[in-house]
Amino acid sequence: MKRLCAFFVVVCVVSIIAAPVSSRAASQPDRQVAITIDDLPAASSNLISAAEIVELTSRLLGTLRDQKVPVVGFVNERKLYKFGEVDERIKALKMWLDYGFELGNHTYTHMSLNQVGLKAWEDDVIQGENVTRLLLAERNMKLRYFRHPFLDTGRDLETRRDAEAFLVARGYRIAPVTLDAWDWMYAGVYEDAKKRSDSALEQELVSSYLSYSDQVFAYSEQLAKQTIGYEPKQILLLHANQLEADHIGELIELMRKRGYRFITLGDALSDQAYGLPDTFVGEEGTGWLERWAITQGKPPQETPVFPQWVMERSKALHQPQP
Numbered sequence: 017m018k019r020l021c022a023f024f025v026v027v028c029v030v031s032i033i034a035a036p037v038s039s040r041a042a043s044q045p046d047r048q049v050a051i052t053i054d055d056l057p058a059a060s061s062n063l064i065s066a067a068e069i070v071e072l073t074s075r076l077l078g079t080l081r082d083q084k085v086p087v088v089g090f091v092n093e094r095k096l097y098k099f100g101e102v103d104e105r106i107k108a109l110k111m112w113l114d115y116g117f118e119l120g121n122h123t124y125t126h127m128s129l130n131q132v133g134l135k136a137w138e139d140d141v142i143q144g145e146n147v148t149r150l151l152l153a154e155r156n157m158k159l160r161y162f163r164h165p166f167l168d169t170g171r172d173l174e175t176r177r178d179a180e181a182f183l184v185a186r187g188y189r190i191a192p193v194t195l196d197a198w199d200w201m202y203a204g205v206y207e208d209a210k211k212r213s214d215s216a217l218e219q220e221l222v223s224s225y226l227s228y229s230d231q232v233f234a235y236s237e238q239l240a241k242q243t244i245g246y247e248p249k250q251i252l253l254l255h256a257n258q259l260e261a262d263h264i265g266e267l268i269e270l271m272r273k274r275g276y277r278f279i280t281l282g283d284a285l286s287d288q289a290y291g292l293p294d295t296f297v298g299e300e301g302t303g304w305l306e307r308w309a310i311t312q313g314k315p316p317q318e319t320p321v322f323p324q325w326v327m328e329r330s331k332a333l334h335q336p337q338p
């Protein structure tokens with residue numbers, strides 16, 4: 017009996033030692049994600065100088081290159097046209113290609129398809145192509161990705177489908193979004209805190225942003241499994257802002273801990289999920305996981321709650337949604 021007990025003790029000790037290794041492997045599924053960054057050359061480009069845009073861009077892209085994370089950046093070309101700064105702002109855009117990344121179109125003025133007629137919106141898409149197409153052509157690359165501003169894809173299905181046909185005819189692939197933790201809402205508050213040298217608030221914002229992102233990732237992984245039966249190759253939406261320039265490394269680390277590998281947008285789009293039925297229309301743009309769920313008649317429940325205090329501070333700054 018004594019010997020049997022001793023045997024069990026040994027078995028237990030061995031399994032306790034072995035457990036963390038096997039459960040770690042089991043608890044870390046192989047996840048894949050493509051990162052996309054909107055509102056280039058910088059989300060708050062009307063508030064900061066070209067020199068600051070170049071500085072922000074080099075920090076952001078430096079981290080992404082060091083981390084070997086492929087990215088497509090989506091441009092609003094109107095942001096290039098500030099008197100006396102056009103060349104330097106175009107230089108900031110060029111840096112994306114110099115670092116080995118790709119550029120896509122996000123319309124000229126960041127126009128919502130839900131707020132204007134189709135023709136005016138199409139003109140804004142075309143006007144948004146000039147510089148980006150040239151910069152890409154210099155490197156034998158094509159302008160091939162489009163991201164809808166505000167994720168607004170039309171208030172009725174006819175407009176939505178007409179716009180999609182227009183984009184396809186111009187050679188675009190639409191870049192959907194499946195992961196979005198509203199970094200833009202944090203970014204304005206963060207930039208304001210930085211300007212006032214309020215480092216305590218900066219830190220609070222960063223830790224809130226990272227923990228909210230973690231919640232959004234967990235929620236989205238779950239929603240994907242419920243809606244389409246598996247986790248597709250995800251597409252994350254971020255913005256070109258100080259918050260990401262300073263802290264995208266921590267976000268990447270957080271995602272690696274969740275088991276994510278970083279892939280190109282082209283690779284992500286090869287996932288069959290992006291061909292699933294999607295008849296979503298609405299006043300407010302939303303992510304593609306939500307669209308598939310709504311199309312199936314199962315709108316998502318219990319979505320993560322965005323921290324109220326950040327929202328209030330953001331509203332107090334009157335920052336527009338990017």
Ligand SMILES: [Zn+2]
Pocket residue numbers: 054055122126165166338
């Ligand atoms: Zn945008």
